[in-house]
Amino acid sequence: MTLSTRARYVLASLMGVGLAFIYIPLSVVVINSFNSSRTFSWPPTGLSLKWWEKAVQNTGVRQALGWSIAAGFSATAIALLLGTCLAFAVSRYNFFGREIISLLVVLPISLPGVVTGIALSNAFTKQLGISTSLLTVIIGHATFCIVVVYNNALARLRRMGTSLQEASMDLGANGFTTFRLITLPNLASALFAGGLLAFGLSFDEIVVTTFTAGPGIQTLPIWIYDNLFRPNQAPVVNVVAATLVLFSIIPIYLSQRLSQDSTSGGRF
Amino acid sequence: MKSSIATWMHQRPKIRLLALLAAPGLWLVVAYLGALGALLITAFFTIDTFTGDIIANFNLGNFQDMLTDPAYRNVMLRTLGIAISVTFICGVIALPMAFFMAKVTTARSRKFLVALVLTPLWASYLVKIYAWRSMLEPGTGVIDWLLRPIGIHSPGFGGPAIIIGLSYLWLPYMILPIYAGLERLPNSLLDASGDLGARNFYTFRRIVLPLIFPSLVAGSMFTFSLSLGDYITAQIIGGKLQMLGSVVYQNFSINLPFAATIATIPVTIMALYLWLVRRTGALASL
Numbered sequence: 174m175t176l177s178t179r180a181r182y183v184l185a186s187l188m189g190v191g192l193a194f195i196y197i198p199l200s201v202v203v204i205n206s207f208n209s210s211r212t213f214s215w216p217p218t219g220l221s222l223k224w225w226e227k228a229v230q231n232t233g234v235r236q237a238l239g240w241s242i243a244a245g246f247s248a249t250a251i252a253l254l255l256g257t258c259l260a261f262a263v264s265r266y267n268f269f270g271r272e273i274i275s276l277l278v279v280l281p282i283s284l285p286g287v288v289t290g291i292a293l294s295n296a297f298t299k300q301l302g303i304s305t306s307l308l309t310v311i312i313g314h315a316t317f318c319i320v321v322v323y324n325n326a327l328a329r330l331r332r333m334g335t336s337l338q339e340a341s342m343d344l345g346a347n348g349f350t351t352f353r354l355i356t357l358p359n360l361a362s363a364l365f366a367g368g369l370l371a372f373g374l375s376f377d378e379i380v381v382t383t384f385t386a387g388p389g390i391q392t393l394p395i396w397i398y399d400n401l402f403r404p405n406q407a408p409v410v411n412v413v414a415a416t417l418v419l420f421s422i423i424p425i426y427l428s429q430r431l432s433q434d435s436t437s438g439g440r441f
Numbered sequence: 442m443k444s445s446i447a448t449w450m451h452q453r454p455k456i457r458l459l460a461l462l463a464a465p466g467l468w469l470v471v472a473y474l475g476a477l478g479a480l481l482i483t484a485f486f487t488i489d490t491f492t493g494d495i496i497a498n499f500n501l502g503n504f505q506d507m508l509t510d511p512a513y514r515n516v517m518l519r520t521l522g523i524a525i526s527v528t529f530i531c532g533v534i535a536l537p538m539a540f541f542m543a544k545v546t547t548a549r550s551r552k553f554l555v556a557l558v559l560t561p562l563w564a565s566y567l568v569k570i571y572a573w574r575s576m577l578e579p580g581t582g583v584i585d586w587l588l589r590p591i592g593i594h595s596p597g598f599g600g601p602a603i604i605i606g607l608s609y610l611w612l613p614y615m616i617l618p619i620y621a622g623l624e625r626l627p628n629s630l631l632d633a634s635g636d637l638g639a640r641n642f643y644t645f646r647r648i649v650l651p652l653i654f655p656s657l658v659a660g661s662m663f664t665f666s667l668s669l670g671d672y673i674t675a676q677i678i679g680g681k682l683q684m685l686g687s688v689v690y691q692n693f694s695i696n697l698p699f700a701a702t703i704a705t706i707p708v709t710i711m712a713l714y715l716w717l718v719r720r721t722g723a724l725a726s727l
Contacts, residue, residue, distance in 0.1 A: 176545065176641060177641065180641050181545055183537075184537055184540060184541040185541060187537035187538065187541065188537065188538050188542070188546075188554070191534055191537070191538040191612075192538075192557060194534065194609070194612075195557075195558070195561055195609075196557075197576075197583070198569065198573055198576050198583075198609065199561065199564060199569075199572060201572055201575050201576060201583050202568060202571065202572045205575060213575060213578065213581065214581045215575065215578075215581055215583045215586050216586065254464070255464055255465040255468055255469075256465075258461045258462070258464060259461070259462070261461050262458055262461040262462050262465075266454065266457075266458045266461075268458060268462075277470070277474075278469065280469075280473070281469075281473060283662075283666055283711070284477075284670070284708060284711075285666070285670015285671070285686060285704075285707050286670060287670055287672060287686045287689050287690060287704065288480075288670065288689075288704045288707070288708060289477075291480060291689065291693050291697070291700055291704065292477045292480040293476050295476065295480050295697060295701075296472075296475065296479055296480075299495070299697075300476075300479055312472075315468075316468070316469070316472075316473050319465065319468075319469070347447035347448065347451070348447040348450055348451050349444075349446075349447050350447075373563055377565050377566055379566065379567060384693070394565065394566070394567050397565070397568070397571070398567060398673070401567075401571065410571070414565070414567075414568040414571055417564060417568050418564045418568060421560055421561070421562075421563035421564040422560060422563075425556055425559055425560045425563060429552075429556055
């Protein structure tokens with residue numbers, strides 16, 4: 174498009190302002206973790222690494238990280254299984270209610286977390302009489318993770334078509350062999366992208382977790398939240414927050430290298 | 442043995458379909474929709490004020506309380522106002538950014554900029570709101586330090602803080618659909634408009650905006666609905682201000698039926714919004 178130089182400059186500076194809006198708060202979190210003082214004040218009076226050492230040794234943080242990883246992997250595994258099944262059903266078969274599936278699958282992530290949270294908590298504790306535990310957290314997380322796996326898998330299955338599978342079966346491979354040697358390898362990177370996104374969603378989730386976590390189950394977001402207003406813990410919270418900011422580069426790097434299906438990794 | 446199962450399955454597509462649908466169907470329909478349905482029914486129940494037990498006597502009392510008490514009406518209007526403001530702010534910030542990424546910059550830096558915009562999506566929700574606590578802290582915060590020289594003070598914790606925080610959280614969700622929409626928009630259309638004598642802004646208003654309207658709507662569904670149900674942001678940077686989610690959260694342990702009643706508001710507003718969006722036909726072209 175032929176834009177005047179001035180228009181280009183205006184747009185470029187608006188882009189810059191937008192990026193500053195996005196990145197200044199994140200940088201503040203990272204710089205703040207090196208703040209030597211126990212209480213927050215800006216700019217930091219001195220820099221030090223002592224809170225990083227404290228955070229690494231903090232048992233609460235380690236335990237929370239463990240719970241988060243356990244919940245994330247389990248929820249991702251379930252979401253991968255259910256999401257892929259659904260994607261196969263929708264892309265390869267015609268059946269009554271097929272159009273509803275994409276709506277049903279997106280519902281848990283589009284309804285407010287507090288609604289899903291109290292609905293699941295009510296169902297677990299009041300209707301079914303199950304006490305909350307890590308398992309209930311996993312069930313809650315898996316429910317809203319299905320959609321990202323489903324979207325990624327469905328996009329790939331539609332693009333793949335069925336000719337490769339038909340060729341494989343014409344050459345004498347049965348359904349299982351075809352799935353193992355043809356379909357799955359073609360689907361793998363889409364499943365990886367979906368799984369990565371599912372893990373990310375689960376790892377970051379706080380609202381549904383609040384309502385479904387059993388006593389003593391503290392995922393990392395819950396730990397941060399519980400310690401956010403404790404002045405004593407502020408420096409350690411700062412370090413955990415900074416780590417999470419820095420680690421957010423990893424999934425972006427991975428998904429940029431892997432997924433060509435869409436720039437957003439199938440969130441939309 | 443294995444191959445005979447494969448053959449048997451291959452000849453029965455209905456069984457295969459059933460096997461594929463059984464687990465996710467049970468999970469999403471029976472477990473999830475079941476839980477939502479049970480919650481909705483609870484909204485019509487009441488609670489024994491002495492024992493705290495839920496009494497299953499179907500009545501509309503909760504809805505009556507919710508609609509007649511001005512406190513709840515205020516919370517509802519405030520939440521709606523916040524969600525609309527957040528959507529508007531995200532749109533205003535996202536449009537020029539998406540336009541720059543899709544139409545102005547080089548292909549090389551485009552990829553880099555997309556990654557830059559995507560990265561904060563992976564940074565923790567809590568961390569981002571926590572960051573705004575440090576930004577907005579009156580007196581010692583970053584905003585006061587940065588902008589005091591030009592006479593701007595931090596608004597402190599409250600309604601404006603919630604709007605800033607939520608806009609910050611959901612901005613990438615607005616940028617990405619608009620960017621995708623602009624990328625699909627052929628450059629030749631913009632050139633043609635320019636050749637016919639339209640100025641930049643006129644082209645933007647008459648050509649670009651109508652064509653990317655569905656993308657704007659897609660983005661607004663995220664920013665609007667995510668803001669509508671939020672309560673964590675309000676708790677961290679909202680001062681004493683409450684949103685609908687806060688009321689649900691507070692009533693959850695003391696009066697579940699009433700929490701369920703309040704929870705129907707954001708769900709109803711969202712359903713109305715989706716219905717409106719469908720009517721404009723924006724969803725069909727997504």
